[in-house]
Amino acid sequence: MSPKVxxxxxxxxxxxxxxxTALEIISELGVAGLTIDKVVARLPYSKGTIYNHFTCKEDLxxxxxxxSVENVAALFERAITYDGSSREKMLAVGYAxxxxxxxxxxxxxxxxxxxxxxxxxxxxxxxxxxxxxxENRLLGxxxxxxxxxxxxxxxxxxxxxxxxxxxxxxxxxxxxTIALLHESLDRCSVRVEMQLERELINHSNILLxxxxxxxxxxxxxxxxxxxxxxxxxxxxEVQQLRAQSAPT
Amino acid sequence: MSPKVxxxxxxxxxxxxxxxTALEIISELGVAGLTIDKVVARLPYSKGTIYNHFTCKEDLxxxxxxxSVENVAALFERAITYDGSSREKMLAVGYAxxxxxxxxxxxxxxxxxxxxxxxxxxxxxxxxxxxxxxENRLLGxxxxxxxxxxxxxxxxxxxxxxxxxxxxxxxxxxxxTIALLHESLDRCSVRVEMQLERELINHSNILLxxxxxxxxxxxxxxxxxxxxxxxxxxxxEVQQLRAQSAPT
DNA sequence: ACCTGAACACCGTTCAAGT
DNA sequence: ACCTGAACACCGTTCAAGT
Numbered sequence: 001m002s003p004k005v006x007x008x009x010x011x012x013x014x015x016x017x018x019x020x021t022a023l024e025i026i027s028e029l030g031v032a033g034l035t036i037d038k039v040v041a042r043l044p045y046s047k048g049t050i051y052n053h054f055t056c057k058e059d060l061x062x063x064x065x066x067x068s069v070e071n072v073a074a075l076f077e078r079a080i081t082y083d084g085s086s087r088e089k090m091l092a093v094g095y096a097x098x099x100x101x102x103x104x105x106x107x108x109x110x111x112x113x114x115x116x117x118x119x120x121x122x123x124x125x126x127x128x129x130x131x132x133x134x135e136n137r138l139l140g141x142x143x144x145x146x147x148x149x150x151x152x153x154x155x156x157x158x159x160x161x162x163x164x165x166x167x168x169x170x171x172x173x174x175x176x177t178i179a180l181l182h183e184s185l186d187r188c189s190v191r192v193e194m195q196l197e198r199e200l201i202n203h204s205n206i207l208l209x210x211x212x213x214x215x216x217x218x219x220x221x222x223x224x225x226x227x228x229x230x231x232x233x234x235x236x237e238v239q240q241l242r243a244q245s246a247p248t
Numbered sequence: 249m250s251p252k253v254x255x256x257x258x259x260x261x262x263x264x265x266x267x268x269t270a271l272e273i274i275s276e277l278g279v280a281g282l283t284i285d286k287v288v289a290r291l292p293y294s295k296g297t298i299y300n301h302f303t304c305k306e307d308l309x310x311x312x313x314x315x316s317v318e319n320v321a322a323l324f325e326r327a328i329t330y331d332g333s334s335r336e337k338m339l340a341v342g343y344a345x346x347x348x349x350x351x352x353x354x355x356x357x358x359x360x361x362x363x364x365x366x367x368x369x370x371x372x373x374x375x376x377x378x379x380x381x382x383e384n385r386l387l388g389x390x391x392x393x394x395x396x397x398x399x400x401x402x403x404x405x406x407x408x409x410x411x412x413x414x415x416x417x418x419x420x421x422x423x424x425t426i427a428l429l430h431e432s433l434d435r436c437s438v439r440v441e442m443q444l445e446r447e448l449i450n451h452s453n454i455l456l457x458x459x460x461x462x463x464x465x466x467x468x469x470x471x472x473x474x475x476x477x478x479x480x481x482x483x484x485e486v487q488q489l490r491a492q493s494a495p496t
Numbered sequence: 497a498c499c500t501g502a503a504c505a506c507c508g509t510t511c512a513a514g515t
Numbered sequence: 516a517c518c519t520g521a522a523c524a525c526c527g528t529t530c531a532a533g534t
Contacts (some may be wrong), residue, residue, distance in 0.1 A: 005497065005498090006497080006498070029366075030364070030365050030366035030369075031364065031366055032364075032366035032367075033366065035525085035526060035527085036526075036527065036528085037525080037527090038527065042430055045499085045500095046499065046500045046501060047500080047501070047529095048498090048499060048501075048528095048529085048530085049498085049499060049500080049529080051527095051528070051529085052498075052499085056527075056528080057526095057527065057528095063353070072470075098374070109364065109365075112360065113361075113364070116278070116279065116280075116357065116361070117278050117357075118277075118279055118280035118281065119279035119280075121278075145511055154333040158465065158466070158520090159452075161450065165447070167451060168447065169425075169430075169447075169450065169451050169454055170426035171424075171428065172421060172425040172428055172447075172451060172452070173420060173421050173424055174454075175424040175427065175428060176419075176420035176421055176422070176424020176425070176427065177417075177420040177424070179423065179424065179427070180416075180419065180420055180423060199413065199416065199417075199420075202409065202413060202417065203417050203420060203421070205458075206417055206455055206458035207421075207454055207455060207458055208458070209457070209458040210453075210454035210455055210456070210457040210458030210459075211454055213456075217406065253516065253517090254516080254517070283506085283507060283508085284507075284508065284509085285506080285507065285508090293519095294518065294519045294520060295508090295509080295510095295519080295520070296510085296511085296517090296518060296519055296520075297518060297519080299508095299509070299510085300517075300518085304508075304509080305507095305508065305509095401533085410523085
């Protein structure tokens with residue numbers, strides 16, 4: 001009999017199905033609760049088939065992580081289309097990052113775990129390279145906004161700072177703020193009084209002032225800018241977030 | 249026969265021994281490589297005894313995390329004794345955090361993992377409360393420096409920012425920077441050109457400028473301040489770091 | 497060429513038996 | 516009162532047998 005060959009798109013759809021199921025399990029039971037047995041139990045495939053797609057559990061985690069970073073990149077690319085000053089665009093990117101982390105708390109956690117050496121070391125070379133490419137895509141968006149700020153004269157860098165360093169400072173700040181205020185992390189008494197949206201905007205403004213990026217915090221109505229983000233860029237996401245936090 | 253009662257200090261010493269062994273295993277094999285079997289194999293106690301000290305594996309991880317935060321707190325308390333301006337003291341705290349993360353990369357990773365819901369949920373109430381206390385001790389140090397900056401007039405806050413928010417912005421920035429440049433995390437092409445010490449100082453300076461904390465970056469020789477940190481505050485730690493990175 | 501699931505090795509946790 | 520380690524349930528991974 002002629003050996004059956006499964007076409008690419010079926011394979012791809014199944015991979016997507018496996019990842020979606022794994023994500024659901026992690027949302028319910030945490031990363032530690034993810035088990036290949038449980039994935040198999042929820043799908044019409046056998047263990048062996050899962051292992052045809054992912055070489056090991058960690059490879060599956062890296063796959064999920066990449067899927068999430070891809071969604072973030074798409075959101076960033078939408079953010080920088082905002083019709084406003086370069087500093088507003090930069091803030092839009094930070095806001096997009098925050099929205100994504102709120103809408104997908106499990107995925108945000110996952111990206112952190114997937115960077116852990118124990119996960120990374122076991123993942124496929126292929127999926128690791130894919131991850132680097134995706135991160136570079138993220139940074140590309142930031143660098144575009146930084147160049148346009150420099151070109152327009154709104155951003156006046158101190159001489160010792162490169163555009164890449166500026167991008168990195170913004171990334172560090174956003175990541176740190178979101179990670180520490182992430183709902184799935186412990187709250188200490190100081191953190192409980194913090195609201196993620198408010199603090200992220202505060203931190204961004206402090207940093208952008210420190211970078212010498214005009215208009216400065218006092219010279220612009222940033223609350224109005226945020227309102228425009230919500231309407232013009234992220235209407236769908238904001239609605240999802242409201243639906244999610246509203247009690248049934 | 250009179251039942252034998254084991255005295256407190258012996259128990260405490262053994263707990264320390266268990267944690268030290270667990271930390272060594274994690275350094276060698278990663279968090280995922282930690283196994284109670286492996287701990288037992290390296291110590292003269294049985295499985296049951298380990299479970300007398302820690303209710304489960306996650307409780308042991310939280311114990312390790314707390315031990316690490318305690319060391320950070322001690323380092324912070326040393327940092328704020330620096331004989332200089334309030335802004336220099338603040339920078340000293342950030343520098344202390346960075347030094348700790350470089351000297352104890354495994355512990356830094358561990359603190360992140362221990363905040364993960366899957367770990368936290370299984371830990372003892374007692375150890376979780378201990379964790380909150382320790383974090384408040386950390387923040388207490390920061391708040392002291394902020395008050396003294398406000399008192400001396402070196403720090404001029406915009407009206408909408410509270411001292412707690414300032415402390416939190418500095419914490420987020422340092423945490424984000426260290427986490428993203430941490431040796432155990434993935435490097436993407438932009439990150440490879442970054443040096444942790446240089447970037448942490450850059451980021452702190454940008455943030456402190458943005459907070460309106462004098463003297464500003466251009467008005468002071470910060471490299472000199474760092475050199476004084478190395479000599480006056482952290483001579484031991486800097487030496488350890490050199491010994492660690494020097495090839496044998 | 498691809499799928500299946502029994503089989504194996506390993507690990508967290510418990511607890512009856514010992515001192 | 517405390518320790519021990521055999522025993523159990525569960526999980527990641529493999530691979531011989533099937534289609």
